Amino acid sequence: MTGAPNADDQEFDEALDDSFEERADHVEETVIKSGTATGDQFDEIVRVLCARGLVLLVGPRGCGKTHLMRYAWLECVDHKDRPFSVYTSLNRYLSLEPLSRARTDANGLFHSWVLARILQGAQETFRRVGGPADYDIGVEFGVGSEQLDNLVKALERNFQLDADDEMLHRKLSVEAVKRVLADLAARSGRTRTVLLLDDAALTLSPAFMTEFLDILRVIKSPEIAPKCSVYPGTTVFGTRFHADHEGRTVSAWAAIDNPGYGAMMQTIAERRYPEGLSGITPEASTLLQYAAFGIPRAYLTLLRSVQAAKPTKSSLASTVTKVIRSHRENRIREFRSLGEKVVELKTLIRVGESFFDGVVLAMTRRNEELKGKKEKATVLGIEADDFDPLSSRMVDLLAEAGLLHKEEAVSHGPERQYRRFTPHLAALIAARAFSPGDRGTSLGNIVEFISRPNEKHPVRRKFTTVFANQGMKESLKLDLPPCQACGEPRSNEKQKFCQNCGTKLVDELIYNRIMAMQINGVPGLTPFLISKMESASIRTVGALRALQDPGSALRKIPAIAQARSDRILTKVEEYVDEMMS
């Protein structure tokens, strides 16, 4: 269990909280335009996002996928020679999951929801680039004004669909949407369309993912180019959808060894959070950039956490180290939360964390050996033959959480293919991998060590060796829930009915597990706010969201007025969005 984060681990500070926004989906357009650090990699990605053809934009949370997409969208909006661009986020997909227990056509409803979300985006773009400001896209389907929004709302909140909703649901087809997009593009003087589909990893619902891939296959055309942002290690794409055949994959992750890395991060901080850099020495800043591990949002958060501690000149080094340790803790906590959401992954997550620690340990030992040399070791190599489906899944989960970064595989001789990974640098820094021996916490020395080139070969390990070194006796398995009727353990992953009582085996809804999460685990809520809510018997995220009017209910609690109730609702919604995406 992750439980409540203790004060030391809190990266977010209430006093500073509202000063700026790290998440690109909450950032104003002007900031997107002016606060964006550009560079060769960035320009290339934006070019690909505006070009023809299907693209998967791959990167861990916070690496800037949303930012890139919104930037590309604005570029298209502002330039007539660019395509008609539609931006929409699918991050609410999991809120449709409960429909799968109430309706036999839940997948069809999800299908309509995706199309409706695309149309909402198309409506917004058309209002900006060609059509009247009050243009309502419902007119293309012969439904009343705002009917599209009503359907989206009803589906996301699991309301009973009324006759108008059902009618629109039946009218929404990929072909119809393609026609409307082509029409709107033409009316806007654009020759083609790009669909920027953000948060399209849909990792928590394979059934919806299958449905989504079907939409992609059909909607893709020479005139319509879908671009989807996904997490690394999202394996579901592999089985029924070959990204390499259907389109191309582009990494949004900025490699820390890239020569322009430091400058890019620095520019982002200068534009988005200049005051965060005051009093921060160049070594401290560089180290924080490394610890952010290619994630601009993480760099900004780290700067904020350092500033919040109000370090003196002499305490800066220890503050930076402490903040990096806490960043590591938070990344691990995020990884663990996946095991809480998806019961069947519990063992994979637990063993995965231990495996990750083992990898960090192996790298630390190797760097001790490299102390007097001019090289570092940050890359782990595992022989391809050593992987089986479960260990692959475990490594994919670590990659999805951003704890391991997948590098290109390399061959060591004709028979030996190695898969290579770089563990999160914050974890290596926290484990003192780059400050062996007596050099202590001198930030300059750590930075010097990290900026060394990598040694030629990766640190090679087998899964069994890493597990043995960690004292792990547990073997990898999926934690399939027992039969909900008789409690009999399942005999295999694919079975549909219990072998003991014959009852259909049904997995618990991930949505319900998220709703059952404790309020005291929501980041950004102070112990004071948590205790106030608990005094009103609001102990879970679901209890708050189930209230008819959560805002008024919160304001009935003594000492909670508008500002605090707004703050609670924002934090809880952010948390839920984060957990569900």
Add this chain to the structure above:
Amino acid sequence: MTAVAIPPLVEVQPLPSIDTTQLFRHTGEVWSPIDKFIANTNAINVILAGATVDQDPSPELCSIVVLGYLSAVETYFRTLLSRLAHIDELTMEALGQKQLLFSVAMKRPRESLAEALYEDSFASVKELKARLGEIGMSKLPTEIEVALGTYESICHVRHCCVHRFGYLGNKNANDLGMSKHHHLIGGLFSASTDELANIADALQVFVKTCNNHIFKFVTDRTVTAQNDPGHDFEWAWRWSWKYKADKKHFKPYYDLFALVVGRPASVGMKDAYKRFKDGNASKVADMVARHEEGRHRAPQRLAG
């Protein structure tokens, strides 16, 4: 003259006698049809799971499973509709013109007469639609219509299992779509464990969907009828929209449609009633208003 007996082409043994009176027993169960359906099919699921631990089912087992499942589906509809005819007045009225055998009328107790109305097969979409049409469900919800497509295909597979030991015949191939099945004519029905489990799952989902929609249809219909001044049915009772008073009228419907033994079980009766009432909110408001109006008017008329 003694002639030597000529042995037949195929050797036979004495014919055993079958006493059908010994073959049936009363179970005394009073489960809801959906509960019984789930129990029946779960029993098949257990047999299937036991026989397919490390191998796919044999073609014979595939046929038996499909037959068993379809038999459970037919039993569900037969029990549901016949019991509905005894508890729901509008169904009773709709079936008023149906004819019964005199022998049944003479020998069977009054409360099980409706059972004799449902002797025919339910294992085809046409039959099923006709039976649902008779009780007033002529326009089916989309969810049922979609599920009926799947049900129809499985019914054709069943037909092959019943009449041709699982071999696909011309007529069924035609009904399933000749262009996709013509090369399979004469082929033996042999599904994998997963495919058979999918058929089982589809039939369970189909029946549960029908159960939910028929429940909603018959209960909502009482409200519509009671709310319609033009409806010429003589009601002996009316919804008061107070649980305590309405409980006795709602209970027969709940008992007939709720899943109580199977898992996950339906919500309790009180919650089910609340959902029923909420689902008819606008009609409830109309009825309450009319009732209030009636109360105000009545004394005036008396006074006049």
